[in-house]
Amino acid sequence: MSRLQTLSDAEWDLIEDFMPSSDGRRGRRFSDHRLVVEGIIYRYRTGVAWRDLPAEFGPWQTVWKRHRRFAGDGTWDKVLTALLTRADTMGVIDWDVAVDSTIARAHQHATNTRRLAGAPSNYMMQMPEPVDHAIGRSRGGLSTKVHQLCDGKGRPMVIAVGPGQGSDSKMFPHLLAAVRVPRDGVGRPRTTPDAVLADKAYSSRAHRTLLRSRGITAVIAEPRDQQSNRKRRGSRGGRPPLTDPGRYVKRHVIENSFERFKQWRGLATRYDKLASTYRAAVLLRAILLWLPALTERP
Structure with missing residues (x-):
């Protein structure tokens, strides 16, 4: 296969x-949807400027405008949802899901658009462009944070983007609420994982209560400060939360997923001015991670 x-x-x-x-x-x-999609993939895989796309993909303006269109009308959200439905029907989704986030540094070309920092926004699904364009200032400088919930084999199911200084913990309920895999035929969409695997950043009584109320097993490590506070309070501190070590060791799958994402240079560094176009590219990468599992011969 050609590069x-x-x-x-x-x-x-x-x-x-x-x-x-x-x-x-x-x-x-x-016309030529396949050629255009290949051009979009090439651009984000290599990190080149849109104007530097090889002539084999046709006019670069066509490729960019089509990507902008797909980002605006939710095309890649629809594709990912359809692939998840197919995967659930085939029984290839591992419902021990993992959640985490990763930082993507924002290039100077992505930060020269006026933005209103600190304004409340929803970065989950199809929506108007957020006023801060999902760019914020973290310890590494201007950056975007990609929040992800993936299945037990590291394949993305829910993706959101937010400013680099955004809280992982505050985003968690939104990620969980966005889990929705329609059935192939009659039946309600599946919205409840078997278990949620997360690191200490997601450890809170509110999150554990939320998971327990929905019948989801919480596999979340407890940080030392929470352990100390619980022990200091004695019997009022309650029992230590149960964590399944056999399941927790699987949490590395989401780190592996981010590693595969950042093999695309246009995702490891954000060059897009708009959060919607950057998220669309992240969704496209997620789709490519699902396709091999759905096309393998039994």
Whole structure:
């Protein structure tokens, strides 16, 4: 397979039907979707500027505008949801899910747009562009934080982006609420994992209560300060939370997932001015991580 081609024929067949057929505003029919998608993948995989795309993908303006369109109309959200439905039907989703976040440094080309820092925004699903463009200042400088919930094999199920200084703990209820895998046919979507694996940043009584109320096993490490406070209070501190060591060792799958994400240079460093276009690229990478499991022969 050429370095300009990433998708196999079988993988393209799974997502082709979800590509928009025309521009609804002008009625102009789209063409060469596969070539354009390959151009988008190449751009984020290599981290080149849009203007530097190889001529084999056609005019770079076409590739960029199509990516912007897919980011705005939720195309990649629809594709990922459809793939999750197929994966659930095939029984390949591991419902011991893991949650965490990773930082992507924002390049200077991504930070020269006016933004309103500190304003409340929802970075979860299809929505207007957040006023801060999901860029904030953390210890490493201007950055974006990618929040992710993945299945037990490190394949993304829910993705959100936020400013680099954003709290992992505050984002957790939103990530959990966004778990929704429709059934293939009749039946309610599945919204409840078997267990949630998370590090100490997600340890709180509120989160454990939320998981317990939904019948989800909490596999979350307890930090030392919480242990000390509980012991200091004696019997009023309650019992130590139970953590399954056999399950907790699987938490590394989400770190492996982020490692695969950052093999794409255009994701490891954010060059996009808009949060919606950057998140769309992260979704596209997530889709490519699911496709091999859905096209393998039994």
